[in-house]
Amino acid sequence: MKNIKKIVSNEISEEELEKILTIVFQPVYSLEKNKIVSYEVLSRFASKNISTIEIIEQLETMDKIHLLDFLVLKKVEKYLKKSDIKLAINVSFKTILRNEFINRLHLLKGSKNLMIELVERGNFDYEDFNTTISLLYKLGIRVVMDDFPIGSSNVENLIKTQIQDVKIDRNLLRNISQEKEKKMYKGIVNLLKNRESIITAEGVETFEELEFLKKISVDLVQGYFIGKPISEEEFSKLYI
Template sequence: MNKQLENLLKLNLEDILKVAFQPIYSLDGEIKSYEVLSRFYNKDNDVISTIKVIKFLEKQDTIHELDFLILKKIEKYLKDGKKIAINISPITILMDEFLEKVNLLKCNLSNLEIELTERGDFNYKKLITRINQLNKLGIKVVMDDFPMKNSSLETLLKTQINKVKIDRSLLKDINCPLGKEVYKGIVSLLKTMKHEITIEGIETKEQFDFIKEIGVNFVQGYYMGKPILENELAL
């Protein structure tokens, strides 16, 4: 972490954060929901690496500040009836304050989806309990980056995960017959477990045609549509 970035991040997060919205489509091309993406800029409007910002906040044990800020920013869209997916750190999800923040949202909580990536150290048993608590509030929980984390399958078996998002890195392997069969096998497994499936990272017509052939619930990627800046997302 360079000193310039460290000094910048000591400022108010709200001053450097902008959010974008990645459309999530059905296979027939209808926008069904949006995934929130964090974008960071300095005072000269130069882009700051999102990965570096998140790693710094995690190292400082302040990642929850970003999660809570984004939750606040999307409240008006949830209230308007848009379905919004937000990636939340497991560390934040396990905080008692997180449930309090969620319950204070003035919106229909069924419009909120929480994308879960199992990174960092956390109490796994408590996470299972928290996922089930969120379900009772009407919030859908999405397993992100499947099957790239060691405990992803265990989490699917032990919790009421509603949706699964297959990691974009697996698409690069569908150019060979074996890669296609592996991908089909993952989709088949998730269908057997009755999970809704989102495919992310679709960038070409060939990828889209393959995904359409095997059949899933939702797709996202630059081939269908690029992220929309907040001022372009009509209320």
């Protein structure tokens, strides 16, 4: 933790965070359209000894995660304006309720190409949250509930919100060769299909996993078997 605090302190600014941040782009593939339809934008930090997850957890502990969310949005804006490919950024529930974040989205050019993946972080006010989600939809921004159904209140949150797009947590695919796990995964997919959700399966690493997901009619897939994250330079060559 000491090394993390050297990198991320309570006084860190968005400008200082930008100096150690890079972004990569991981493809999301449509099984129906048989092509890449979007990319998830992932944060990477210039530190060999500390993981991205550790830095993000430290930012959350210090209530500074919004700085990262704002910065990633700033970095992808030029791609949203120049390309028709959809880009998904990870945003915390706390950030989505900040007026400053919503104001930035109102000024954003190319918002129809933006997707926001929300990771659950504790309890929140459903009324305020649903009002915010409605505003995002009016701006043409798709909202995705990430890491479903991991988390003590994730299912409840999904039921009480207007979110339609759902990404199933990667860990649920790990033991999919076992019949019990297959039934559980299929049950989750059926639950989501009953509410007409667009379903993304993340963490696809083998041909067998992909074939299983095709059989149960998942909409979108993501993972190293589909495509590893590419650098910002590589993405620019493909789409700009």
